[in-house]
Amino acid sequence: MPGATPEQAQVQILDPTSATDEEIDPAVDRDRIRVLSGATESAASFQFDGEDHTLGNALRYVIMKNPDVEFCGYSIPHPSEAKMNLRIQTYDGVSVYTVLDKGLEDLMAMCDVVEEKFKVARDDFVNKMEE
């Protein structure tokens, strides 16, 4: 199994409404993230637009797996607003941005492993059934 490096793991992010497979402008994703007021280098709350428990809880889990993290939690402030808040506090002045970045990387690497192992298990099962 190849080690998941960020370079090889990239998938194109296409605009689902575009007939010519245009990519979504990164500025769109930039605008979906906000750092809430009161943030310091080692403690910050992020707000993500259009995200919910699906990413919130999964991301909270991998970030909590990081030993530099003192606290990580997420909340959906209001059920009818598609917004997700993520709070990260770190030990020893470690930057919350690197922690968040590592969390996203780890989660993506985990997805690659799940995909790979699922395909192998499925193909093995199909072959076994055919015998």
Next chain:
Amino acid sequence: MSTPSAEELIRRKKLVVGPETVSNQASTDFPGHWPGENNEWDLEYFKKTFTVDFHSHTPNDTSFSLISLDTSIANAFRRILLAEIPTLAIEDVFIYQNTSIIQDEVLAHRLGLIPLCGSHSGLNWMKWYSKPTDDNEGSGSPSDYNTVVLRLKVDCTWQDGGLQRAVAGETDPDKLYVNHNVYAKDLTWEPIGRQGEMFPPGEEIRSTNPDILIVKMRPGQSIHLSMHAMKGIGQDHAKYSPVATASYRLMPTIDILQPIIGADAKKFARCFPRGVIKLDTVTTEDVKKHAELEGKEGELKAVVDNATNDTVSRECLRHPEFKDKVKLGRIRDHFIFKIESTGQWESDHLFLESVKLLKVKCQRIKRGLDEMMK
């Protein structure tokens, strides 16, 4: 850094089911929870421990286990399966004539819920249509790459001599009328633009289940309408959900702490679904281990056969004779998934798609974060 023993690890991940309570529910595999242990995220360790086990696999119904995965991740896959994988469904219904007894809006709703299928490459080629609003023109007018047109035109009439038979007392509608039942197979697809080549014969857009009953009619009633099917996600409307159900349950465990023998063994087996507990006989080794079995060799003894099928009804915990003899539980990181597809995509493909979508979510946030840090 110390590593816990295998028994300790099993104890930690076992959720305990008591007669009225559950305990040891939350996972504790975080740095700082257990003194002297690491528990840091380790991809190599994950690769080593994570396992996928298939139980059954048919195009529309797949069951498998994901082992050594946190609930938050398994739940993310389940949530994406239900609500975020795009499918094609009828969105707009243009009704020219509807004299059946079903109201226009109810009819349109029923049509929307019909699962459609067609060539996979064609469905992948199709894009989403976004409706124009006051401040956003959306995708403009519907085109071949984002809209599929379907039609339904049915008139219910009398069969030859049906009226006479009705007068004579015949009541079976099949012997009296024509087109009195309108089924999903009556929808006709009208290819536009490149759709003809994208959805070749045999893979054209049609209902996955041709025998879905849409309306019942009587002579003189007719329905004439056209429909626009578009791509969307389950978050917007349940009709876009690609699955009938996508769910998981945790692997049940049954630990028999003290031997259950004789008539009790039979009663114990009846507390569980068939195949969960089997009856064996008491052996000499059992007698050596448990002094109270002295002289009971050859009697019936309850043994766990296959705990997977247990429903964890806790019936065995209601009987005083099994008190302190059995312990029920569930394994917190063993998810038995069951994915039932509605037929547009295969179940296994849907799971892979959910993994891909979670990854894309992360990638988009990472991209936004990189932009922000510039």
